[in-house]
Amino acid sequence: MFQQEIGDNEVELLLNELVGVYGYDFTSYSTASVKRRINRLFILDRFKSFDDFRGRVLHDKNYIKRFVQEITVNVTEMFRDPLFYKLIKEQVLPVLATYPFIRIWHAGCSTGEEVYSMAILLKEAGIMHKSLLYATDINPGVLDQVVKGIYPLRSLKQFSENYILSGGKEDFSSYYTAKYDLAKFDDELRSKMIVSTHNLVSDRSFNEFQLIICRNVLIYFNKPLQDKVLSLFDSSLEKRGFLALGSKEQIKFASVSGKYEQLDPKEKIWRRLN
């Protein structure tokens, strides 16, 4: 475990400088998390002083990629919270299936495990051919992994258990090919994915969707930024569109909350009212 080497003032200084130098704005992120991540990286990469660390971050264009990747949290899994996916499958996809063309946005998709989960559900529902899955993240490094669709084989046991708990009936291993200690998901699953960087803090809406999925991203933002991002989602959703968040995320205090109804009290999926 780490001692807190870098204090509040240094964190604030660094975050402000990052906006000026690179345009990355982490100043509205939850400070407790960012401070922890910065201190973790400081220890991990064995910096001797804050000045060394700051110099590297501000002047080394390769290191900033690592910084962004390590400051943001990229922990995810396929069919995370299986009952969430069960509800998507049972109550959301049947509605989407009635549309001639389906657009889904995974905002803050990280390494893409949940995007592949959705692709599997779309395929099983027989509606993949008319769907597009937009997978975006602030972090170019993680998006490479989405494009490749390759995950460590050791994770697949958990993924497979989640798949079954979510109501999956197929043989999960039929969706990937295992080689050495890696599993590569079928190219067919990624054939409808559009992968791109998008920064929820500074970038605008780029399309209209029937379903927006953004799970365990808002927890890293402060309240005003959460509200701003929820408004961005609101303006990117079609009428009667669905908004799906992480298991502890809420819209009840946000300015858009009155426009939505929750599908099920236990799962964080809302539908926009007329």
Add this chain to the structure above:
Amino acid sequence: MEKAKLNDDFRVVMVGGSAGSLEVIIKMLGSLVNNRLAILLIVHRKGSIHSSLANLLDMKTAVIVKEAEEKEFIKPGYVYIAPADYHLLIERNGSMSLDYSEKINFSRPSIDVSFECAADVFGDRVIGILLSGGNADGVEGLKTIRKAGGICVVQDPGSALVSYMPQHAMNEMEPDKTLNGGEIADFLNDIP
């Protein structure tokens, strides 16, 4: 270390427990009458799908027990439980944040993470209590609380169902108090 700039001056009690700690927590909350404290429970448990630990504990005590919500402010008279499968962090303004980052000491929530955050934000207003468990999580956090001027309490390993965690703490530091499970509520009730 900077302290939280809050009007209130209540004590924040950080309780960490793993295997064998639930019975102690139930006993502790059952006799707790001091509503001037804010209590945060960081308990390792299997990531059950919809956890009802808060409801279970709430029925056993006079104070209000609830699961900690994202960006909720910490208030005295409440017992907050870290949700399963999230780390519980504390913001400078005294609100709580949830975090889904890597497990620490094979644990999420990690006791170390929350103890260190509490020490950072609340300084010498923190009381850290480490209970029964079979894991080393929490010991570093307890040391951080000590460093920030807080009070450190360890469950007497002899009275713990699983002694590894409290014993590990005893090996690493000298706590201000070593109490058996039944004495913890009295200790908390006596805090002004």
